[in-house]
Amino acid sequence: MNHTTVLLIGAGPVGLTLACELARRQTPYRLVERAAEPPRGSRGKGLQPRSLEILHDLGLAEALLAAGSTDLPYRKFNGNQLLGESPRRVVERADTQYPKTLLLPQYAVEESLRAKLHELGGAVEWATELGAFSQTATGITCRLEHPNWTEELACTYLVACDGGKSTTRKKLGIPFVGETHQQEQLWVGDVEVEGLTPDAWYNWLSPEFGLAFALFPFKNSTSWQLQAAMPPDAEGNVPTPTLEGFNQLFQARTHLEGVRFTSSSWQSIYRVNIRRAERYRVGNAFLAGDAAHVHSIAGGLGMNTGIQDAYNLGWKLAAVSKGEASDALLDTYAEERIPIAEWLLRTSSERQQVMMQAATTGKGAFETLATPDTTQLNLHYRDSSLTRKGEVTSNGLQAGDRAPDVQLAPGRWLSDQLRGTEWKLLLVGPTEGKPTPNLKLIPADNEPLRTAYGLSDGMVLIRPDGYIALIASEWREVPEYFEQLR
Ligand SMILES: Cc1cc2nc3c(=O)[nH]c(=O)nc-3n(C[C@H](O)[C@H](O)[C@H](O)COP(=O)(O)OP(=O)(O)OC[C@H]3O[C@@H](n4cnc5c(N)ncnc54)[C@H](O)[C@@H]3O)c2cc1C
Known part of the structure; x- marks a missing residue:
């Protein structure tokens, strides 16, 4: 039987960040991914300041900054009437190199993490899925399904980074507690757009649908992300999105002449779920990222929080597996990250309400979606057992806070x-x-x-x-x- 120290399931942004963290610490790991190749969809389209700081530590922030944009304004319409334009809100603060949210597609972030992993001597094992697994006294035995063969693997730790539908979480028997908002469904996709200038985020607001249609351009790309509210039928279903469907819906909701989608590389349906895993650890198995928490995409926090989960867990797994710290250090992962997930679910739901109110009533500013909290620089571990309470400095800094940049x-x-x-x-x-x-x-x-x-x-x-x-x-x-x- 083969052996590794940490088996990572899923090579989204969370599995990739964790793999880089383990690789930099010479901790043996394997990173398996069910898909045969990288995903094409743009999905998460923003890196928050705290994630940029983490990517700076990995040496990736500068290249990502060059690949994305930070200053696209919001351009708002009602049908074919331009309502106005407002600048993107920047939370001014001197304690970070990266005060602005960086707009770029998730696949660009993943590509950059894969390149880093490669530089560190690692790689994703594509088309490889976790099958059955069981915990033993010293670790976990797993079956890995490769395209033409099955591998028996023993690992000391397993981390499920396998997304919101995590089969690993289900097999671990961890309840995913929360709600599904069946009425809140969206068509999402990536399209090439003819007839619009890619110099703003375009939002079509409507009392009926809220965000009736939205188009987000990406720098150095002909592709835009599309989102449109799509109320389900009586059975809770929405039609399958297609290029033709995107064009028809756009015309029906905007009546804007001269705009057309010429191709689409990704189409999907997004349904709002607000859920958190009841536990983050069972024996030597852990959950991270969407496998541990899902929520509204308003506020742009999902991928970011997952990257930060990985950054919290990576050094702890490395330290414990090298015998530098006791197993109790691994319990502090859930201790520290579950309160953050609770904040995440609350904050993204609030941001969703702000967005819907602004979109349906015109009250409240659409651009106030970003707040000092959504930078994620204010998150802290003051109550953690790893924090030695004591001195509070003259400007309120205390143990558990993020070390401010200067x-x-x-x-x-x-x-x-x-x-x-x-x-x-x-x-x-x-x-x-x-x-x-x-x-x-x-x-x-x-x-x-x-x-x-x-x-x-x-x-x-x-x-x-x-x-x-x-x-x-x-x-x-x-x-x-x-x-x-x-
Ligand atoms: C339209 C849209 C817009 C979004 N906007 C934002 C945003 O602005 N900001 C933000 O931060 N987030 C945003 N998100 C959320 C973000 O995309 C997710 O939070 C992020 O992808 C979670 O990363 P992850 O690595 O946990 O999971 P995923 O990216 O889902 O990756 C999980 C991986 O695990 C693999 N896998 C699953 N099961 C197995 C198995 N058994 N064996 C092996 N591999 C397996 C899957 O193939 C997949 O590649 C958005 C999402 C959508 C859909």
Whole structure:
């Protein structure tokens, strides 16, 4: 029987991020994907600031920024009447290199993660599906169905990154608690558009349908994402979308002459489900991404939250499998990420209501869909058992918060020094740290950092995923912190 340490099921953005995180830490893994090739649909079309910070750590943010756009305004119509245009809201904040949501298709994000994985010596195993599996005292035995053969594989850990319909979650017997909004269905797809300039997000609003039609162009691409509300019939079904259907619906709802879709590379039906897995762990099996939570796409948070799940779990799996931390560290994954999923379901439902109200009544601004919270920079783990409560700095920063980025000089950011897989210790003021394996000491005796952290003296211990574990005034607190992870 073959063996690996971590078996990842599904090579969407979540499985790919997790694979990169394990590969960078030399933790053996396999990444299997049922599909024979990468998906074509644009699906998630935005990277939030927090995800961009993570992709910066992986060395991917700059290329992605060049491939996407950040400033497309909202252009609003009622039928063929232009209602107006409003700029995209930017949440101004100085504590990140990436304050703006980046608009680009999900396949571009996945392509970039696959290239990174390749650079790290890994690859997706396409056309390979997880079949039956069972947990043993030391791990999990799995059957993998390859195109022409079946493999028996033993792994220590398994992570289901296999999307909202996760068969792994079902086989693990984890309830997916929540609601299906049968009435809220959309036609979605990718189309080539003739007759519109790709310089805005186009939204057709209507009292009857809400978002009657929407078209989102992508930079450096002739393809646009299409969304249109599609109320179901009495049996809850909506018709199968086609290019012809997209054209007919567009004309019926917009009456805009001279606009035509000339081809379509992806068509799908999207139905709103608001659900969360009751547990994220059963034995040595974990859930991440859409397998763990699904919700309205308003707010643009699904792929982003999944990437952040993976970033939380990756370093923990690596540390425990190398014997650097006890198994209890893996329990902190659910402890930290389930409250985030609860926030996610709440926030995306609120954003959906804001969007529907603006679309159906004209009240409330459509562009207020983005808020300081949807940047995901404010999410924190203050209540986690990994957080050492203690000092709150003069500007309110405390353990559990995301370590704020700081512009140290023009073109020079703290996050450039925070990159990499180790824990980091910021030495603020004259403090001295001692060289320790897996801990990077960062002298941080400078004014911009002191101001940004509200700290004149002390040490800030930062986890590998960029959250503050401990704000310490004495060196002994650092080894003590690590001791309790063992
Ligand atoms: C129209 C639309 C718009 C969206 N807009 C946004 C947005 O703006 N922002 C945002 O953040 N999110 C958005 N999302 C949501 C986003 O697409 C998902 O949250 C994201 O794809 C979840 O990633 P994942 O890796 O968890 O799952 P997926 O991307 O679903 O990947 C799961 C993978 O697992 C594979 N798989 C399944 N079962 C098995 C098995 N048994 N064995 C092997 N492989 C298996 C599947 O083939 C698939 O490739 C949008 C989605 C849609 C449909």
